[in-house]
Amino acid sequence: MSTYTVNAYRINAYTVTIAGRERFDGEAPFAWVVDAIDIFDAIGNALRIHCTSQEETVEDVKLIGTQSFEGIPAADCGYHWNDERSSV
Template sequence: MGTYTVTVAGTERYDGEKPYTYVIDYCCALDAVLHVLAHHRWENETADVIPVEVLLGEPSSNCGYVWNDLRGRQR
């Protein structure tokens, strides 16, 4: 199990909004991305979501952006 930082962009990218970043614990990067994509699609009621970036680990405290913590919410 590892911690991943996953950034995705939904329909907000058409309005110039920045993408959303999530932190999640998962067994591999691919599963982390798939879970975040599903979560973002469900939360925003749209299938128009694309992965932007996946990094191993959690952002530092001075990363300069806000992120959503999905750790502990997996089933």
């Protein structure tokens, strides 16, 4: 797990899974790996990235809380994830 400190805040990697409009077509949700100080910060970062990159609004998306956690997915997780962590 990548961890570093910025302005006395410990920054960790978090995985946040978000389903957008594609869920109505049977497509899998997006898993975003982001840097954040806590899960709430991670959710905000992932929502911003998802809505911007997928041209969706917050009203279009659904957070999949059971698939959102501190850390990165395991190597054998069986799904693709988008690495949006900062390069520090």
